Amino acid sequence: MNDMTQVSVRDAAYNFAYLDEQTKRMIRRALLKAVAIPGYQVPFGGREMPLPYGWGTGGMQLTAAILGADDVLKVIDQGADDTTNAVSIRRFFARTAGVVTTESTPDATVIQTRHRIPETPLHADQIMVYQVPIPDPLRFIEPSETETRTMHALNDYGVMHVKLYEDIATFGHIATAYAYPVMVDERYVMDPSPIPKFDNPKLDMSPALMLFGAGREKRLYAVPPYTRVTSLDFEDHPFEVQKWEACCAICGSRDAFLDELILDDAGTQSFVCSDTYYCAQRVSQQEQGQ
């Protein structure tokens, strides 16, 4: 254990990890089906959580259903361990489940994330839990659930390519930069949650299990480890990730996903890593190297 890890005591007034056992069993059964049908959205009886929709209620219900006493939990919000959403959710599970929490990516067994995949490579004993606002990638094209469900059933995804093509026709390139649709195991088109498309390649053949939970929409889905996940593209407009000319102002990384900071009224820019653990690790390594 290191200084990034915190041990806490469970508040016995709550059932372990807040949810009641029958709710957990219902979510667990849905999760098993989600893993068996990679990329398919399983409806589940989403419960009210003690925080509003949009703050990660779907992810929290999944975390509550899978969490055990031996798990080490990490929560990130846009890559950062120290933002409001991440801190609150971490404290919630520290209090209701008494689990050890950490900021370290390799030490964590369960990582709940809002819109980033850590830069540090994941390993086989980890489970990623994604917070998802709108689980259906077809929803912005076809508002009817009945219709999109039929499209998924019939493997009818032509309209998704039309949307990407319209980007090319309008902007000259595919302008979708986050929540970039992917094809899972050559069958289901899936919304990888609003992660930047920079993170999409990390989904492909990842050794970690990926679980996605949408609380308001009451859907969950999964990508098992070592599953082919390809980002939709065209032969003449292949999928590309973002690149920056700048490097991180703190650690100097040129490989990480960078957040843009505006420093003054004149619009002076600076860039820093969005993954705070990765950035802090690099800085401490550089200090040791000196």
Next chain:
Amino acid sequence: MSAQLLQPAFADPVLDAQRGFRAALKALAGPGLIQSLHDVPSLEGLAPATYALCLALLDVDTPLWLAPSFDTPLIRANLAFHCGCPLTSVRSEAQFALLAADDLLDLSGFDTGNDRYPDQSCTLLVQLPSLNGGQVLTWHGPGIERQHSISLPLAEGFWAERERRNEFPRGLDLFFSAGHELIGLPRSTRIAEERA
């Protein structure tokens, strides 16, 4: 229902159920890899791993179909008491089914879901004497990095029967259990014969 029929189940219902579920999740997310469950109770006729899956996953919402070999007063009474799951004799109503190796040659009637809701399919819990000793087959697909060579002791006809019931995304998901160990076989796993 006589009191002697009832036997203790999980010592810690909350955390033992979580451990049982996580073993099942890992088994299904890594088809063919053996998961072990320790410190779980057994019941006459049910191996610890089988019983742990029942206790972790079944409740009032999950009609269960029992193969005749598992349909004993002891198993009925304990599943009714600890899980509260309704038993059904109609295969198409079952969300879970408890089977032995002999029952695998005819999987007709079990719900394989539909194209719009493939998740509404039945999950089969299959208890075997052991998890190896049969024909070596190559498993690949989601959850498997390259391929696994698995030799479950099953009749050859089972694989053809599974193929018949599997029309992805519709299909049946299976857990094979023996003693304290279990292996998952989701519908997404593709099976091929080992090349000599």
